[in-house]
Amino acid sequence: MTFDVHQLDTFLLVGSLVTLVAILAVRLSASVGLPSLLFYLLLGVLLGESGLGVQFEDAQLAHALGFGALALILAEGGLTTSWREMRPAIRLGVSLATVGVAISVAVVAAGAHYLLGLPWELAILLGAVCSPTDAAAVFSVLRVVPLPKRLTGALEAESGLNDAPTVVLVTIISTGAAAESGALAVGGTIIFELVVGAVIGGMVGIAGAWVMRRIALPSSGLYPLTVLCLAFLAYGGAAALHASGFAAVYVAALILGNQELPHRPATRSFAEGVASLAQIGLFVMLGLLLSPGRITLDIVAMALVTGLLLTVVARPLSVLISSVVQPMPWRELSFISWAGLRGAVPIVLTTIPLAEGVDEADVLFDIVFVMVVIYTVLTGPTLPWVSRLLGVARRSEPRGLDVEAAPLERVAADLLQVTIEPSSRMHGVEVGELRLPPGASVSMVIRDGETLVPERRTVLRHGDDLLVVAPRKLRVATEERLRQVSSRGRLAQWAQEPRKRE
Known part of the structure; x- marks a missing residue:
């Protein structure tokens, strides 16, 4: 096979055009309330054999590329997920990713066998590939729906963790190992792969964070690359020990993303960009x-x-059954049930039986592809309406205060730019009356284009911009205190708002 520079030029031209169109589709998808994955899939179909005639039938290559893209997407999910917000709902998320997946597989498999007449192997495969939810599909819609943290935490935990057990199950069935080993051995294999994968991911995440806090790389751009390499090191290490690479990469990224590492905002932005590129390539390929x-x-x-x-x-x-470990009101459980969108993961999982040559695997691929498209169109746009109907949508933050943040990496602090809006009750409050957490302070007030170095008796006014320096570990508490004063004024120094249970 000879290398043709002209083919490379054509590939770069077409690839850049496709990527730009896909990026523009994000704006369109947000305006109509549909996950962008549908536009990416449609773009791939238009480029394929029934459109521009691009031929792609290599299931094994699709399987390999799909798994690589999923690992990138899971790494980005772990790096951008707040453990503080996920922790209150972690029990439900883990239960949904394990017990919930098992129940879903059993119900769909039984229905596919008895209602559709599919053989048991294909029916179980259909149940397995359809069971995991997709983080990209869910949160592309949920960004516009303000939800309590326990709901977003449960959905994040489920979508980040349920890929691993389903990948193991689909692989065991597709290779024929399930028929040879029996149900008990299959269950033991899944548990082993999940536990060992999570342990390896935890070890890599903790060790990687320890090293990164103690080394000084010559360029800030190397830090995001190092973090992603650590996440994939966890994936490769787990796979080498026949454990779940997906569990390892997600756990490692979750630990790294919640550590005080150098250039953390830049790392998250880089991971988001790489994951977006992976999603575009994955969906177009499918x-x-x-x-x-x-x-x-x-x-x-x-x-x-x-x-x-x-x-x-x-x-x-x-x-319903998964919620036994962490009961919630029926309205919230109903929303979680409706918000279980399927996206790329079910379609990618069908490439496993395709690559293994399972009988009628192409039928399985077609069923899952059509199902994902139809039910994403039907359920995705209704999520904001369903959240309001069930009364689970949280009121948006009051617009009395606008807060932006920039990192101060060398001193492990954040610089908050706070704008006092016309509706804010911070107007008339003295700087000393803010009572910020010890260590946080208002370093500058910008009023009518002029800068003031504030004193304790400096009175704040509507339209003021404050520059507040807060140690990184106190940033959340500082923001909460500022919003509290903005909504209650001077009363906030005596009457603390009760923290709502979320």
Whole structure:
């Protein structure tokens, strides 16, 4: 095989155009309330054999690239997830990712066998690939829905953790190991891979954070690369020991993302950009893998039945049983049930049986592809409305205060730029009356374009911009105190607002 520079030029031209179109589709998807994955999939279909004629039928390559992209997406999810917000709902999230997945697999598999007439192997595979939710699909819609932290935490934990057990299950079934070993051995294998993978991810995350706090790299751009390399080191190390690489990469990234590492904001931004590129490439590739000519009425009917069974029976039942470890009001459980969107993960998982040559694996791929598209279109745009109907949407933060932050890496602090809006009750409050946490202070007041070095008796006014320096460990408490004074004024120094249970 010879290297052709002209082919490389063509690839770069087409690839950059496709990526730019996909990036612009994010804006369109946000305006119509649909996850951008649908536009990426459609772009892949338009480029494929029924559109511009690009041929792509290599299931093994799709499997490898899909797993690499999923690892990047999970790494970004871990790096950008706040453990402080996830922790209150971690029990429910873990239960949904394990017990919930098992229940969903059983219900969908039984329905696919008895209602659709699929053989047991294909029915169980269908149940397994459809069970995990997709973080990218869920949170591309939920960004516009303000929810209590326990709900977002549960959905984040579930979508970050449920890929690992389903990957193990689908792989065992597709390779025929399940039939040889039996249900008990399969369960033991899944538990082993999850536990060992999580342990390896934890070890790499803790050791990596310790090293990064003690080394000085010559360029700030090397820190994001180092963090991603550590996450993939966890993935590779776990895979080498026949454990779950997905569990390892997510746990390692979660630990690294919640440590006080140098250039942490830049690392998160870099990870978000790389993960977005991975999502675009993944969805376009999956769209290319589809052959529209195979989509018959029977395929559409089976996709509709599968999605209905998953949405109306399997998902609510799995959420209800999983909530035994952490009970929640029925309204919140109902929203979690409805918010279990499927995205790239189910489609990627179908590449495993395709690569292993499982009988009728192409039928499985077509059913799952159609189901994901249809039910994402039906459920995604309704999430804001459902949250209001169930009364779980949290009121947005009052606009009396606008806070922006910039890192001060050398001193492990953050510089907060606070704008006092016209509706803020901070107007008339003296700087000393703010009573910020010890160590935080107002370093400058900008009023009518002029800078003031404040004293304790300096009176704040509407339109003032404050520069507040806070140690990083006190940033959250400092912001909460500023918002408290903004909403209550001087009364905030005596009557502390009760912290709402979320």
